[in-house]
Amino acid sequence: xPQAFAAETSRTDVWGREVTLRRGARVRIEASSGSGKTTLCxxxxxxxxxYAGRILFDGLASASLSQDAWSSLRQTALAWLPQEIGLFxxxxxxxxxxxxxxxxGCRTAAWIYEACDSxxxxxxxxxxxxxxxxxxxxxxxxxxALCQPMDFLLLDEPVSHLDAGWNKAVASxxxxxxxxxxxxxxxxxxxxxxxxxxxxxxxx
Amino acid sequence: MIHGKGxxxxxxxxxxxxxxxxxxxxxxxxxxxxxxxxxALQFWRDFSVRPAxxxxxFSSEDYVIFSPQVSGLGFGSGVAADDSLLRALxxxxxxxxxxxxxxxxxxVAASVDLGTDRFASALFFEAVPDEYMTPLPDAWTxxxxxxxxxxxxxxxxxxLALYNFGFAPSRGLPSLGEDVVMQIPLTVSVAGNGRxxxxxxxxxxxSNRINTIAVPQSFISWGNGIFGEGSGTNSSARLIAxxxxxxxxxxxxxxxxxxxxxxxxxxxxxxxSRVLAVxxxxxxxxxxxxxxxxxxxxxxxxxxxxxxxxxxxxxxISLGFTRRSILSVYALMLALVNAVVWIAVAVTLVAxxxxxxxxxxxxxxxxxxxxxxxxxxxxxxxVVQLLGMTVISSKIKx
Numbered sequence: 001x002p003q004a005f006a007a008e009t010s011r012t013d014v015w016g017r018e019v020t021l022r023r024g025a026r027v028r029i030e031a032s033s034g035s036g037k038t039t040l041c042x043x044x045x046x047x048x049x050x051y052a053g054r055i056l057f058d059g060l061a062s063a064s065l066s067q068d069a070w071s072s073l074r075q076t077a078l079a080w081l082p083q084e085i086g087l088f089x090x091x092x093x094x095x096x097x098x099x100x101x102x103x104x105g106c107r108t109a110a111w112i113y114e115a116c117d118s119x120x121x122x123x124x125x126x127x128x129x130x131x132x133x134x135x136x137x138x139x140x141x142x143x144x145a146l147c148q149p150m151d152f153l154l155l156d157e158p159v160s161h162l163d164a165g166w167n168k169a170v171a172s173x174x175x176x177x178x179x180x181x182x183x184x185x186x187x188x189x190x191x192x193x194x195x196x197x198x199x200x201x202x203x204x
Numbered sequence: 205m206i207h208g209k210g211x212x213x214x215x216x217x218x219x220x221x222x223x224x225x226x227x228x229x230x231x232x233x234x235x236x237x238x239x240x241x242x243x244a245l246q247f248w249r250d251f252s253v254r255p256a257x258x259x260x261x262f263s264s265e266d267y268v269i270f271s272p273q274v275s276g277l278g279f280g281s282g283v284a285a286d287d288s289l290l291r292a293l294x295x296x297x298x299x300x301x302x303x304x305x306x307x308x309x310x311x312v313a314a315s316v317d318l319g320t321d322r323f324a325s326a327l328f329f330e331a332v333p334d335e336y337m338t339p340l341p342d343a344w345t346x347x348x349x350x351x352x353x354x355x356x357x358x359x360x361x362x363x364l365a366l367y368n369f370g371f372a373p374s375r376g377l378p379s380l381g382e383d384v385v386m387q388i389p390l391t392v393s394v395a396g397n398g399r400x401x402x403x404x405x406x407x408x409x410x411s412n413r414i415n416t417i418a419v420p421q422s423f424i425s426w427g428n429g430i431f432g433e434g435s436g437t438n439s440s441a442r443l444i445a446x447x448x449x450x451x452x453x454x455x456x457x458x459x460x461x462x463x464x465x466x467x468x469x470x471x472x473x474x475x476x477s478r479v480l481a482v483x484x485x486x487x488x489x490x491x492x493x494x495x496x497x498x499x500x501x502x503x504x505x506x507x508x509x510x511x512x513x514x515x516x517x518x519x520x521i522s523l524g525f526t527r528r529s530i531l532s533v534y535a536l537m538l539a540l541v542n543a544v545v546w547i548a549v550a551v552t553l554v555a556x557x558x559x560x561x562x563x564x565x566x567x568x569x570x571x572x573x574x575x576x577x578x579x580x581x582x583x584x585x586x587v588v589q590l591l592g593m594t595v596i597s598s599k600i601k602x
Contacts (some may be wrong), residue, residue, distance in 0.1 A: 047522055067527055074524035086519050088217055095213055100523050102210025148524070 013202040014040065016053075023151050026178070026185040026197065031204035037188035038083050040204065041156045044186070045080050046070040075104050079183070081145040083156040085137045089130035093121060093140045096129055097147060104148040115143045118173055119166070135161040142170060150183040158187070159194050171196040217520070218533045221512040226505040227541060230498055234588060235545045237494030242553055242581040244488045249572035250564050251480075266451045267336060267413050270443045270465040289463065293445055298455055302445035305416065306331045306424045310396030310431035314405065316388055327392075329357075330416040331424040332444050341408040346423035355392055355405040358418040359385075364410060382410055396431035414444075415468055499588060503595050506534070510599040517600060527600050531593065538592045546585045550578055 013019070014029065015036070021027055031037050042048040043055060046062060055062040057073070065073070074080075087096045093116075101107050107115075116122050119139040124132050132140065138161045145153070153174065159167045171194050178185055187194055188204075270293070293302045308329040315324035334340060343356045368379040390405040411418065447456065451467070460467050510517070517530055553574055561571055 045522060047518070071521070071524050071526040074522065080522065082522070086522070088516065088519065090220060091213065091217070095209075099210050099213045099217075102208060102213070103524055144523075 012204050014204050019202070021152065021184060021186060023184045024182050025199050026187070027200045027202060028187045028189060028193070028198045029202045029204050030189050030191070033190055035204045037190075037204055038156055041080065041082065041154050041186075041188065044152075044154060045074065045078055076149050077151040078154065079145045079148050079150040079152070080154045081138075081142050081156060081158050083160070083188075085134070085141045087129040087132075087137050087141050087144070090128065092126050092128055093132065093136075094125040096140065097144045100144045101147040106149055107147045112143065112147070115146065115173060116140070119143065119169055133161075135163075135166065138162060139166065139170060142173070146173070146177050150181055152184045152186055153178060154186045155194065156188050157190060157192070159192060160190075164195075167195050170194065214520070214525070214529070215533055217516050218513055218530065219537060222509050222537070223505060226501065226508070230501045230505060231541055231545050233494055233498035233501060234542075234585075235548055237491050237496075237498055238545070238581050238584055239549050239552055240491030240494060241488060241584065242549060242577050243556070244484055244491060245580060246553065246557065246572065246574060246577045248484060249577065250570055266447050266449070268445050268447050268451055268456060269413075269415065269468040270445070270460060270463075271468065272441050273464045273466050290443060292463075293443055293459070296445075296455070296459060298447050298449040298453060300446040300448050301335065302443060303333050303336065305442040305444065306421060306428075308419075308424055309428045309433060310394055313393045313395075315391045315393070317391070327417055329419045329424060329427075330442075331419055331421040332414060333421055336444050336446065337411075337414070337418070343406070343408045344420055346420045346426070348423075348426045352404060355403050355419055355423055356408040357390070357405055358409045358411050358414065359407055360415050360417075361410040361412050362415070363417075394427060394431055397433050399431055401431075416442075495584070495588070499591055502538075502588070502592055506592060506595050507599060509534075510596065527597075530600055531597055534596045535589075535593050538596075539589060542585050542589050546582060549581050549585075553577065553581075 012031075012035075029037060029040065039048065043051050046065065049063060057065075057077075087093070088099070091099065097112055097116075101112065113122065113125075116125060119142070121136060121140055121143070124136050124140065129137055129140070138158065142155075142158060145155075155174070158174075159170060162170065174185070174194070175196055177183075185196075185198075187196075187198070290302060290304060293299055312327045312329050313324060314327050315322060334344065337344065337358070341356065341358070343354075346355060347353055364380070364382065364385060371377070372379050386407050386409075388407070390407070392403045392405040394401050394403060447453070449455070456467065459465075520530060521527070557571075557574055564571065
């Protein structure tokens, strides 16, 4: 639980409880705005540590991980599409994707092109991210997030800027890659759900 | 490990907000600071390897001459310094070596022929061992076996001033420079013990230290043997000591006061060594201050740069980039700037040292190799590099 919520007595499916997330399982965490979805993702990704309780990876406390161990996890186990998207605005979409892929060496140029094509981004590949629409940026950031091996894919409100058509396209790509990698899905939503089959619903 | 183009993109992202102006100010500041410090160090080294016959302006040694106080009419009393006084002086912890003046035990008259005019005067000669005559003039030898032996003479600089500003104007005579005086041939008449002989003599130098008309000890020893009348007055009342401390040290004053001695030495209240030491300290201080200021500028610039790029760094870390890979981008940039600065310092030092080589030689300095100073400046630049990397490392957080 975030330290900021420590004074609150109400318990949810996540805060104040033991929750186990397994590889291959798909979990949707629903909540109203401001209840800590993005904060939870930051805790899992090791970007914040201001929480009470413990987060364990295969029994190992994440608080004990070194900076290098976290970097390794972020390159090989935890793929993340943040709510704020996080493309570098001064780089083109292709450069944004290349930057991540140069770190992992995970995807071929053909896979990247095909993934972008499936999300209608081929025309944007050489456009600066700052000149893309928010919806295009969100889809582009998903392709970037998929450029790594993974045990879990964290999608923080991944379709908040997309219409139903692009929602389906994103869901299709995510479903395909989850099946291919055997990774688990941690999906957050405020009500505008990604159109994908879910195993478990949790409320935050 | 970041592949191919990723490294290039990383550089673009992290260095985009870097202020070239701030970096240039840092580079110029650290260049001047390291150059001044290295220059001062090299200057000191050059004087440390001075030619053997040149004075050492950085020597901490000083010379002190002790004379008995004369009050009223001091006929003969206490004129000669006895052995116990010399022994007492040599026993002082601040004395490196001490000896007595040797006076001529014969009469001396000198004359100078200036064409129409001829000047003559009775004189006195004294000598101190050569070790107190640094720098020793080239011609400071007397060969009694030569066909026409020449007596080299060193005059107190005050005597020339007395002539130029006192005697010459009152008699309508021209003022003489040191180099002119050194060209004038002198004739010295030596008489005593029933013998007389004429010698050629030449002024070979001027001294601030020895307040007497000095000739080589070898001449006085030889002359006293031939012309001396055995009066025993060849032991002068004056003692000279080389001291390891400042001439104004209270210990020296106490020693002199306890034995009713007066102190003299190199004229001028502050010796050249101390003036140079103070100048060197000031110059080095300015260099060090510039280095410190440059370090501050570098630190502030880096903190500002890291502040501007903090969101980029945070995103890169969330993508899986290590702190080390981010630090290496800044370290490489800083290393390139520092390498350029060091090369500029090295080139300036080498070129500057060559350019002032002649001036250094004229000033009595030698030419020491630049390698240790170049090494020291490289070490200094490495410290600056390390400082920069420490600042960056402490600021790269999530």
